[in-house]
Amino acid sequence: MKLMGDEKVVQVKSEYDIVVARSVVRAIAKDMGFGLVDQTRIATAVSELARNIVMHAGEGVILVREILKGETWGIEILAIDNGPGISDIKLALSDGYSTKGSLGVGLGGAKRLMDEFEMESAPGQGTTIRVRKWLPK
């Protein structure tokens, strides 16, 4: 896996930044050649990741970069926070689970919209979520 070019970082501190984060990521996805449906899938997933940061950690960053695996290009997005962390990742990803009275499909939905989804978290150690989408050839 190669990292191509610079990465963009969006500070996420309030719900206004959610819109910024998804616009930045969408613009990059569009430049890379992702179609309208994929752009919307990616932007929606980022919206959920950013909202997760605001709701559960208060602040964090969304990091986006282009990656290359073999001959396939992809977009990788990391959502990093130093919040309280998640003790039960499987539960957090299950539909209908929400600790904050939201719809409770956020992270599980984001996972379904992307090709790859990884989550690292432990109580008191923050949360890092990595998602990827590969560019169809």
Place this chain on the structure above:
Amino acid sequence: MKEIDYEQIPILKIGDFLVTSIQIPLHDKLAVKFQQDLLQKIEKTKAKGLIVDITAIDVVDSFITRILVEIAKMAGLMGVKTVLVGLRPEIAITLVEFGMELGGIKTALDLESALSLLRRCVDEADGSDG
């Protein structure tokens, strides 16, 4: 000096119906205000139907979905039917894949079909009353 509120979503009246088009990204505060504005307008105008246009929304995430479902539920409690219009193909695909439910809100392809859908609903309701 009073601050001018640029963040406002206009709500227009046409016959018995209200039409509104969300063209700016919704956030919590704005969404709550929009919901209140809508309900007050329904009360004031005695509207029978509400059309919410989301053509300008590029992302319908779980937050926006919740707001839209709430609007339809609140309006429903006031006897008003809600129809959603302007749901673009890529949004429809994303909603289904994501697994988000619009909670039975009626949808229409465009404003014209939304108006005729609402008219039919209102006529049926009037008919069953008499």
